[in-house]
Amino acid sequence: MTKGATGSRKVSVDDWIDAGYALLAEAGIEALKLDRLCAHLGVTKGSFYWHFTDMAAYRAALVQAWAELRDRDRSGFGELSGLAPRDRLATMMAALRADRQRALERAMREWARTDPAVADSVRAADHKVVAAVRRAFQDAGFDRDEADMRANATFAAGIGFLHLSDAPSGARLAAQQERFLDVMLAL
Template identity: 35%
Template sequence: MRLYSASAQTARQPRLSATDWISAGLEALLERGIDAVQVTVLAQRLNVTRGSFYWHFDSREALLTAMIAEWRARNTGVMVEAVAETETLEDGILALFSVWVDHRRFDARLDQAIRDWARHDDSLRSQVKAEDNARVAVISEFFQRHGYEQPEAFIRARVIYFTQISYYALNIEADEAMADRLGYLEAYFRSFTGRDMAPAVARAYREANLGDRHDD
């Protein structure tokens, strides 16, 4: 004899949103890779039944699609915002630098986890390539707004972007203190732009970042 209806049992479940499931999926991806993103495993992690999942998603594939969309919104969106309508070349380059060193804004671990997943998924590999192209295009357009002709704007965009992605992939951050990175600020700027940074701008940026940040 059933004492509780299915609806009553569901009502006793924690009220999770689609965002909760996406967050759980991303956490599992970061911790153990894409094979760990399974409905049963996530339900156990969230302490709910599988039925709670199907209130929000038709299938595991739908969740994976939502996770990819979340990655795109976080990591490409913040990059677009960084260089949008910047008044000077220095403003835009320093805004990109700030985004890339602040993992609350640009999630470097998530970017690498998505790339690891894409090595075994042809469809995702194509999406990652498209996203890389979109990011480079945004930076290229920024360079063009500040006086660079094509193809120089595009090449400089590729150089600055793929340098940073390689920096994450090689995990150089683990061995390089923020003070050391800021010590290279003017040299990086000159390398990426072919121009010199105003000393006052470099000094203000260095002081602000050394004052506000602590290395993990």
């Protein structure tokens, strides 16, 4: 945010998106109210309407920006193919449980339960992750069907870890995930 000549705040679309993410992560979809967003940013409603026609357009921008963020975060998964399958899976799991994403990921999944556009975005991103996990299991020597079953189970467990963990990821969670990989990679 920058200060204008009159001392009023000038916020960008990115500032509004970041504010929405903060409120989503803190209190869920019910927190996405115009008054609350304005208070969070310390600006008036006019600033909101400078960037967005209405709340529906704002929410659509949030979904689009989140999809782009996830795509950027997950784009490196394809580049992991040079790693051993176990190292690749561990790296992907670490990325998916990163502290900066955990609360927002949970909030977006909750929102997806009631909004088809958000559900489509979540589903599309999930398919990319499952495909990368499946490839790692195939590279570990499992046939396509077995790799598919293990990829789906690993992904589901990862979502479970995400929802069961209220605290930042720590040594205990990391150890559990490492043990989980041992189990999933056993022949």
